[in-house]
Amino acid sequence: MEYEQIYQGNMVEIFRIADYFYFRRANLPVREQCNGAFIVSDTEVFIVDAPPGGIEMACEVENLFHKPLAGLFLTHGHTDHVNGLAPFLERELTVFCNYRLLSYLAPEDKKYRAHFIGVDGTLKLHLAGDVDVELRTLNDVAHSKGDMFVRIPKLGIICTGDCVVEPQTAYFHGADIRSWIYSLRKLADEKGKYVLAGHGPSLFPYSYIGEFADYLSVIEKCARICFMRFHPELLDRINEERFANVTTDEVKVLIEDFFSEGSQDVLFLEGKAGKEDARRTVRMVLWELIREWIR
Ligand SMILES: [Zn+2]
Numbered sequence: 001m002e003y004e005q006i007y008q009g010n011m012v013e014i015f016r017i018a019d020y021f022y023f024r025r026a027n028l029p030v031r032e033q034c035n036g037a038f039i040v041s042d043t044e045v046f047i048v049d050a051p052p053g054g055i056e057m058a059c060e061v062e063n064l065f066h067k068p069l070a071g072l073f074l075t076h077g078h079t080d081h082v083n084g085l086a087p088f089l090e091r092e093l094t095v096f097c098n099y100r101l102l103s104y105l106a107p108e109d110k111k112y113r114a115h116f117i118g119v120d121g122t123l124k125l126h127l128a129g130d131v132d133v134e135l136r137t138l139n140d141v142a143h144s145k146g147d148m149f150v151r152i153p154k155l156g157i158i159c160t161g162d163c164v165v166e167p168q169t170a171y172f173h174g175a176d177i178r179s180w181i182y183s184l185r186k187l188a189d190e191k192g193k194y195v196l197a198g199h200g201p202s203l204f205p206y207s208y209i210g211e212f213a214d215y216l217s218v219i220e221k222c223a224r225i226c227f228m229r230f231h232p233e234l235l236d237r238i239n240e241e242r243f244a245n246v247t248t249d250e251v252k253v254l255i256e257d258f259f260s261e262g263s264q265d266v267l268f269l270e271g272k273a274g275k276e277d278a279r280r281t282v283r284m285v286l287w288e289l290i291r292e293w294i295r
Contacts, residue, residue, distance in 0.1 A: 007064060010056060014038070014064065020131045021152055023196060023203060024060075026051060028169065034080045034198050037159055039152065042129030044070035048150055048159050048196075054084025058091075069093055073135060075161025075198060077101045077146040078171070089114040096123070098137045098146040119148055142180035143171075149187075156193030156206065164212050166200035168277040170219070172284040177220045184213035215272055218265050223285035226258050243293045251290075255283050 003023070007014035011027035020040045024047075026033035033051035038061065045061045050072055061069045071094035074082055082105065088095070089112040097105060099118030106116045117123075123135040134151040141147075143163045150159040162171060163184065188210035194203040230246070259266050259279055269278035 007060060010053075012056075012060075014060065017157070017194075017203070018155055020129065021155055021157065022064075024048075024057070025201065028080065028199050032080050032083075034075075034162070035196060035200065037150070037196055038065065039073075039127070039131065039133060040065050040067065041127035041131045044068050044128070046071050046073060046127075046133070048073050049075055049081045049161070049198075050083070050085040050088055051080055052083040055087040057084075058088070071095060073133075073148070073150045073159075074098075074101070074105075074146075075148055075150065075159060075163075076144045077104060078144060078162065081161060081198065096135055096148075098148045100137075101146040104146075138179075138183050140179040140183070141174075141176040142183045143175050145174065151192075156191065157196055157203070158187075158192055158194075158206075159196040160187075160198065160209075162198035164195050164197045164204070164209055166197065167212075167215055167272040167281075168274055169199040170216070170273070170277075170281050172281065172288055175288065177216060177223075177285055177288065181213050181216050181220065184209055184216070188213060215269075218268055219281050219285055222258065222265050222269065222282045223289055226254055226282065226286050227289045229258070230254055243290050246290055251283060251286060255279055255286065258282070 003015040003017055005013055006016050011031050013025045015023045015025065017023055022038040024036035024038065026035055031053065033053065034049050036051065036057065037048040039046040045065050045067050047057050047061065047069065058069055072088060074095065074097040085105065092113050094115045094117060096117050096119055099120040102116060102118045106112065119135045119137050121137060125133040127133060132153050134153060136149045136151065138147050143161065147161060147163055163180065192206035195206060195208055196203055273281060
């Protein structure tokens with residue numbers, strides 16, 4: 001990455017993208033941390049996401065920027081993005097998240113020093129030093145029910161959380177892949193320069209959003225083919241119960257058979273994510289389709 005590295009430690013690297021925006025590249029396999037960011041105004045600092053051990057980001061803020069930490073923007077509620085939140089809540093700061101996460105992250109019966117703001121739609125913040133931040137939630141479930149994008153319009157950067165990630169880290173539990181693809185296609189049509197993905201080694205060009213939507217579309221197509229092969233006779237909904245009894249072994253065999261055919265879609269997915277993760281992603285989406293059917 002061509003950006004200046006200003007910090008390295010704890011399997012974390014921090015890069016300066018602009019005076020007011022820093023990319024925090026973290027380690028997922030070992031430390032279970034998502035990527036993050038620092039938004040630095042003239043008077044204070046905001047951080048994007050609170051991964052496990054994320055309170056170290058408060059030290060990073062102090063040591064690198066010498067300004068108080070004013071708040072956090074959470075891209076969604078999965079553990080690798082919010083499990084480090086608790087120690088932040090003992091501080092005087094503001095947590096911005098999708099309003100759907102409020103009852104989960106900030107149950108009413110608990111007391112915090114931190115203040116929560118649930119975002120529903122678009123919220124624009126104007127920070128000291130002419131730094132604009134735009135927070136935006138989606139109407140529907142996409143990667144998760146609590147997705148929120150963090151945009152820095154002046155830089156053309158959007159922090160997408162895990163709505164966009166490097167292919168092998170895509171995660172589908174609780175996702176609605178159709179509306180996810182739809183939301184990404186709409187986003188891809190907007191203007192932008194870079195994507196700060198929830199997981200990945202560097203910033204992606206904005207065009208990666210469209211590429212990632214294409215990738216998801218192929219995963220969805222493959223999962224649907226597997227779903228139909230599983231029980232073609234069930235398409236008339238007569239044997240709903242059968243789906244409730246699907247076993248992990250059955251799914252594994254089916255996916256393996258499907259991949260062994262080596263179709264163009266299979267080769268495409270393996271080329272993007274590698275053999276193992278290509279299978280995992282289709283398997284996860286297939287399970288989501290099965291759950292949807294049982295529901
Ligand atoms: Zn993640």
